Amino acid sequence: MDVILIAGFWLDGSSWSAQVPALEAAGHRVHTPTLPGLAPGDSTDVGLPDQIDAIVELIDRIDGPVVLAGHSGGGNVAWGAADARPDRVAHVVFVDSFPPPAGHLINDELPVVDGVIPFPSDRSAYFDDAEFADFTDEMLAEFEANAIPEPARVAPDPLILEDERRHAIPVTVLATAFPKEQIEQLIEAGHPMTTELDALAELTIIGLPTSHWPQLTKPEQTAQVLVEAANRAAGTDD
Template identity: 25%
Template sequence: MSTAAVRPSLLLVHGSWHRSTCWAALQDALASDGWQSHALDLPSVGPQSDPTAGMHDDAEEIAARLRKIDGPVVVIAHSYGGIPATQAITDATNVVHLVYLAAYVPAEGESLNTIHGFPTPSEEDLSGTAPVVFDDPRTSLYGDLPDDRAEHLVRQLLEQSVRAFQQQVTHAAWRNVPSTYVLCEGDQALLPALQEQMSARASHVERIGTGHSPFLSAPAELAALLGDIASTEACDRARR
């Protein structure tokens, strides 16, 4: 069986305070390399978001999109997106690989808040939204982008429901789905030391010398890396 016959498509899951438009440059680079990609908007983020939507709603949105995609899929989850992706794809029969891109890799019972050592509230906040938590989001999120581009992106950031950060994972897909952690070595948002810890849960680790958002600062380099990961998975499945 040829690699082309089993080539998967890619589903891109954004992180906190972003929308699917953040993937545009990467999607163009992937398309140039012959890869089909899909991107979705998580319901917990943005001006049209439901302020009561949480991580589980985001996970259901991922699962729903996967049900609409024919053929094998590699899911690429960035930052917070790793949490609902971990929850969503445990029972998704068409997901062949999960890529954590500078992302959280939770175990059962963990949330974004608990990973950072914050206590679990006695009750979920059902209505609150959270602005960007970084004192300097330009440096934290876009430190390797030119000033004008970074400042434009900071102005586009959106609020996200507090509930998304509180809800805990009940299923951990990395236990039974092959996975790769892409560690961003210059990350100033999700620090490399924490990424190192979480990457131990993945099947394989790759490294890229960028800040937190390589899909913006190095889309061609990231597209090539993701293509290599997806091609390897396709070849492995063809041999099985």
């Protein structure tokens, strides 16, 4: 099974380096693209549709079905690509994210500097402390030092969804900083953000209390969730 791992804001494809070996050991082919606007030399004049198109183009170059995994804002990219190619996507894993409804914006409140969104220097203004659970001081310093500014148009671009066949794709949500119980409560209450979750034919929610970046703070456990989803999609989960 081909597995495409899509990083969230401020990260490139290397952010999945701790998960790749486990997926490959399970027999899967792993792709860790760096989204447009984040690779060295890229123009930052790109929006969310450009990033979705890049994943769709990657899907089109692969023979057979794929599993998509999207972390944080990468979840919007994954779901947009699944909507564009519902017949090619066998499973979608949302890593501290969940399927966003049509028109959803990733975040239109992050500060823009010279056409990009750098990782905020004042973390407390934009993040809860829980989102940095399990980070050591050294890990956090490295994260901030390596954070890649995000193209400014990606954050406020509304997600366009057009093909309801996406609801037939099995979905796994890995809930970390946003707790599993809170997602279930929102679903029960019929919150507008859960309309896509409500429409899914198959949904699995896995709780893993840690930071918003579990691929960094709980790498083995995150890898296991990805392996299990890929195995299920490949029919080798026995």
